[in-house]
Amino acid sequence: MSDLLRHRPGYALRRAANAMMADLAGRLALIDLRIAEASVLLLVADRADATASDIGRTLDIQRANMVPLLTRLEAAGLIERRPLDGKSQAVLLTPSGRARRAEADAITTAFEADLLARIAPEHRDHLVPALDRLWSHP
Amino acid sequence: MSDLLRHRPGYALRRAANAMMADLAGRLALIDLRIAEASVLLLVADRADATASDIGRTLDIQRANMVPLLTRLEAAGLIERRPLDGKSQAVLLTPSGRARRAEADAITTAFEADLLARIAPEHRDHLVPALDRLWSHP
DNA sequence: GCGGATGGTTATTGACAATAACATTATGCG
DNA sequence: CGCATAATGTTATTGTCAATAACCATCCGC
Incomplete structure (x- = not known):
């Protein structure tokens, strides 16, 4: 019944992203982070001089949406x-943010290993370049 | 700056699904359909005896969330x-729903062709199997 | 027949994203 | 230098998709 949609790349992409x-x-909830927050933490470590707008541009998060995100991270002392x-x-x-970032890094790294492990070896290396x-x- | 995240399959998947x-x-807004609605229309054509729960199970949409979705489709006369x-x-x-379904089918088919066209040929065939x-x- | 599973429904919540409008400040051009 | 223009941060609101909990009615298997 679902074969009609299963082979559709758009649908497969949506479902895969959703499940992922x-x-x-x-996993990130265990360290009290949401996905968008973790991505900011992971990114910020690199550049000490990144502005809120810079980060938003890189992560494709609107300026307006960065505000509550950063406010929450700040309120959490990160x-x-x-x-x-x-x-x-x-x-x-x-300092607390650096520690949390390390945890988030460990979690996401393990997560992505698990994710790749589910893909057949012959397809694995093609995923990221295709995406x-x-x-x-765009 | 974004290289830190670009090679991460989880992040690439999220960004790709988002852009997609x-x-x-x-494109679907042109025929006044949302993505979830279009997926229901495309699926329903197959089986005349599919219940709301059946559809939800196939599309992985909770029973509770099927209600407003179907209500809207019904209100639109589809x-x-x-x-x-x-x-x-x-x-x-x-009948109106069948016509709309045909439009949605044309739009999504063209969309997925465009989507695949952006992927390098050597990666193209690996995307759907990987996803x-x-x-x-799961 | 009855108890547990199932179907539909209501209501609420959460995460992520988009848009519009605004005030302030920086910048670059003439 | 001055001023129009662009950029930054912010508030508020909206939309889409999804998850959860609770409820009642109905079906099904024993």
Whole structure:
């Protein structure tokens, strides 16, 4: 019955992303992080001078949606906002944020290993390159 | 800056699904359908005796969430609910629903062609099989 | 016949994303 | 330098999809 949709790449992509996100969300909930929050933590570690807008641009999160996200991370004591000038502000990890980031990194790394393990070896290496083309420059 | 996340299959999957759904939603909006609604229409055509619960199980949509979905389709005159017994109800396409389904089919088919066209030929055939394993039997 | 499973329904909640509008500040061009 | 323009952060609201809990009526198997 579901064969009609199963072979459709759009549908398969939607279902796969959905299942994946539910799994990952469950794992990240153990350290009280949502997926979007974890992605910010993972990204921020790199650059100490990244502004909220920078991060949003990289993660494709609208400026407006960054606000509650960063507010929540700040309230949890994981990040700190430091004004760069009168307009922009840098997002910095607190020590507690660095620790949480390490946990998130471990969780996501294990998660992605599990994810790849489910894919047949002959398909495995093609997944990321294929997906990349679907969002890199729409 | 984004290289940290770009090679992560989970992140790539999320971003790709997101971009894909935004594109598809835009195309389906032209015929006043949302993605979930279109998937129901496409599925229902096959079986005239499919109940709401059946459809939900196949599409992995909770019973509770099927209600407003079907209500909206019914209000738009695209489907009809016919009681099978005192408990279950079959979901049937109206003539108008069949026409809309054909439009949705054309749109999604063209969409998926465009989607696959963006993927390098050597990766193309691996996408659906890889995705399939991520949701078929979690 | 009866108890447990199933179908439909209501209501509520959560996560992520999009849009519009606004005030403030930075920037670059003339 | 001054000023139009762009960029930043923010508030508020909306939409889509999904999950949960609770409820009642009905079907089904023993």
